[in-house]
Amino acid sequence: MKKFTALWLSAIFILIIGIIFGGGMFETVDAGENFIVYLPYVKDVSVEVTLADGRFTPHTLAVRPGTMVQWENNEVISHTLIGDKSWLPDPILAPGTQFTWLMDTPGIYHYASSFSSGIEGEILVLEGGAETLFEGTPVEEAYLDYCSGCHGADRGGGVGPALIPDMMLEVDSFYFDTIKNGRVGTIMPAWGSFGLTDEEIWMLVGFLRSEPNYAELEWGMPQIAASRTVLVPEDQLPPAPTHNGKLDNLFLITEREARRIAVVDGDTHELLAHIDASYRAHGYAFDPTNDRWAYNLGRDGWVFKIDLYSLQAVTKVRVGHDSRGLAISDDGQYLIAGNYIPHTAVILDAQTLEPLKVLATEGTDPDGVFVQSRVAITSDVAPDLVGPYFILGLKEAGQVWRIDYSQPDFPIDKLENVGRILHDGFLSPDNTRFYIASQGDSYMAVIDVQNWTLVDTIATGDLPHPGSGAVWEAGGVEYGATVHAGEGLVTVWNLADNEIMAQIPTSGPGLFIRTHEANPYVWADTMFGPSPNEIYIINKTTFSVTHVISDGLQTLHPEFTQDGSYIYISDWLGNVVRVYDANTFTLVAVIEDVITPTGIFNTARRYEKLGH
Ligand code: HEC
Numbered sequence: 001m002k003k004f005t006a007l008w009l010s011a012i013f014i015l016i017i018g019i020i021f022g023g024g025m026f027e028t029v030d031a032g033e034n035f036i037v038y039l040p041y042v043k044d045v046s047v048e049v050t051l052a053d054g055r056f057t058p059h060t061l062a063v064r065p066g067t068m069v070q071w072e073n074n075e076v077i078s079h080t081l082i083g084d085k086s087w088l089p090d091p092i093l094a095p096g097t098q099f100t101w102l103m104d105t106p107g108i109y110h111y112a113s114s115f116s117s118g119i120e121g122e123i124l125v126l127e128g129g130a131e132t133l134f135e136g137t138p139v140e141e142a143y144l145d146y147c148s149g150c151h152g153a154d155r156g157g158g159v160g161p162a163l164i165p166d167m168m169l170e171v172d173s174f175y176f177d178t179i180k181n182g183r184v185g186t187i188m189p190a191w192g193s194f195g196l197t198d199e200e201i202w203m204l205v206g207f208l209r210s211e212p213n214y215a216e217l218e219w220g221m222p223q224i225a226a227s228r229t230v231l232v233p234e235d236q237l238p239p240a241p242t243h244n245g246k247l248d249n250l251f252l253i254t255e256r257e258a259r260r261i262a263v264v265d266g267d268t269h270e271l272l273a274h275i276d277a278s279y280r281a282h283g284y285a286f287d288p289t290n291d292r293w294a295y296n297l298g299r300d301g302w303v304f305k306i307d308l309y310s311l312q313a314v315t316k317v318r319v320g321h322d323s324r325g326l327a328i329s330d331d332g333q334y335l336i337a338g339n340y341i342p343h344t345a346v347i348l349d350a351q352t353l354e355p356l357k358v359l360a361t362e363g364t365d366p367d368g369v370f371v372q373s374r375v376a377i378t379s380d381v382a383p384d385l386v387g388p389y390f391i392l393g394l395k396e397a398g399q400v401w402r403i404d405y406s407q408p409d410f411p412i413d414k415l416e417n418v419g420r421i422l423h424d425g426f427l428s429p430d431n432t433r434f435y436i437a438s439q440g441d442s443y444m445a446v447i448d449v450q451n452w453t454l455v456d457t458i459a460t461g462d463l464p465h466p467g468s469g470a471v472w473e474a475g476g477v478e479y480g481a482t483v484h485a486g487e488g489l490v491t492v493w494n495l496a497d498n499e500i501m502a503q504i505p506t507s508g509p510g511l512f513i514r515t516h517e518a519n520p521y522v523w524a525d526t527m528f529g530p531s532p533n534e535i536y537i538i539n540k541t542t543f544s545v546t547h548v549i550s551d552g553l554q555t556l557h558p559e560f561t562q563d564g565s566y567i568y569i570s571d572w573l574g575n576v577v578r579v580y581d582a583n584t585f586t587l588v589a590v591i592e593d594v595i596t597p598t599g600i601f602n603t604a605r606r607y608e609k610l611g612h
Contacts, residue, residue, distance in 0.1 A: 060206025283326030286606035338375025426469030462486025518564030
């Protein structure tokens with residue numbers, strides 16, 4: 001880089017200013033073995049990078065052309081800054097000294113300390129500065145949007161490894177390469193092909209090199225209340241549906257990376273609309289008292305109230321930074337949303353989305369340690385069957401809470417020692433039993449909902465993952481089933497005595513299993529297996545595999561039409577949803593114009609008694 005001309009021009013300018021306004025403008029810098037240069041700087045226009053604790057802060061700095069960047073060495077040893085491709089004059093920074101350099105040509109500049117190649121940094125010189133990255137969103141938000149689902153909002157890890165400085169021992173280019181190109185054979189996506197620029201990826205690398213700031217993740221009642229936004233006043237909504245879809249047979253389909261929800265008419269298999277939502281629409285709830293309203297919770301914590309007449313979101317509120325479960329009370333009055341970050345659950349007024357109560361989800365885990373816990377699942381019990389309860393699974397605390405939403409202040413009954421690392425759960429059809437997966441202990445825990453006691457555990461395969469679960473009746477016996485995130489297996493048990501009736505091998509781990517009372521089969525995916533496009537169709541009575549569908553690339557989340565005659569299956573990587581005749585398994589429609597489709601939810605779920 002030919003910095004010197006510009007540098008000296010600005011030096012002369014600053015010198016004149018310096019003469020006018022007085023001294024203190026110059027810094028002595030040892031810029032090499034044999035010579036010393038005097039670089040002028042003005043504090044106001046310089047951006048600082050400090051070197052302390054073996055790292056540069058900020059690690060990645062985005063500036064506009066013409067910015068003076070100043071490094072300060074706060075360590076007790078000297079460091080020489082080495083720019084890749086010699087863009088820096090190898091300045092030696094003695095302890096306590098600074099070095100200033102003008103950054104004026106757009107580009108990506110790497111540097112490292114001669115002391116250790118692991119002490120690295122990047123300067124991004126961008127026309128327009130940092131605001132041009134991630135469409136103006138700060139990198140912390142971009143991380144929450146794109147990465148936290150797998151690596152945790154606090155970067156403590158999830159399905160992906162922890163991304164905190166102590167765990168990241170490789171050089172920057174290694175992590176840049178992982179983020180840009182993904183990891184073949186794992187679910188780590190190639191973000192370069194999802195549209196992140198090199199500059200944005202370097203910004204993420206810099207963010208991962210910083211210590212997590214847990215305080216920034218606080219999100220309590222004031223923040224929730226302030227986030228509530230009316231998008232369309234309800235008095236301006238049309239009085240009747242503006243589409244021909246049947247309100248009890250609409251499909252809401254998460255378009256995972258596209259911040260929207262596709263709506264499909266389950267009678268005609270026509271795509272009706274895309275509803276703008278937030279990142280990774282996750283939990284859905286349907287108002288049991290009014291077919292007009294549906295709700296969605298994005299993984300980034302935004303809850304949307306959706307008008308199914310006009311197919312748009314009307315109100316939104318942010319309940320947390322990283323969220324999963326959503327349930328609605330049978331009277332349509334309350335919603336409960338479960339968060340991963342912060343460790344809370346939030347009860348909302350379902351009509352207005354105003355927050356009513358924030359519950360701190362913490363408690364003593366099965367090993368006797370008091371922990372703050374993510375919320376694994378939220379569910380709701382039918383008041384006419386058992387009582388007016390929400391059920392909440394606390395992942396790390398291993399507790400399940402029963403909340404009486406008919407009482408003032410929502411009293412909680414806590415059931416401890418249910419299992420380690422709780423996950424999804426579902427209710428028996430009569431709502432007297434709640435089955436929740438313990439992934440730490442690889443069993444399904446069976447809870448008596450009325451007496452609020454743990455009555456049994458069913459040892460399944462590795463990492464049971466029931467999703468919405470499957471429950472059916474055949475030959476006068478009621479069965480429940482789960483797939484497993486850890487192995488290719490469907491485990492079936494008898495609901496009456498919790499005895500395992502069948503363990504059916506599949507080609508690989510799956511996440512979702514589903515059935516319908518009008519269909520003779522149970523449908524299970526293998527989306528995490530070596531053949532991630534297989535859907536197993538299992539006979540409800542004989543437990544034999546009747547058929548395997550293997551269309552598409554990575555298929556998941558089977559969901560029936562209201563009457564059970566058709567089944568919808570998302571192809572996440574294939575960007576289509578396929579519709580099959582649920583009895584002959586013939587393909588009857590392919591729904592295109594859906595981006596990264598994952599979860600599929602039929603509005604008929606509003607009547608389902610399984611608790612979601
Ligand atoms: C769908 C889940 C998923 C998402 C989303 C995801 N990752 Fe990953 N990531 C993974 C998995 C799984 C691995 C481990 C891959 C392996 O086993 O090699 C990984 C590995 C990594 C690694 C390497 C860590 C190491 O120590 O080797 C980095 C860095 C990383 N991810 C950054 C990111 C960033 C940044 C984002 C967001 C832009 C992101 N990931 C989004 C799943 C994900």
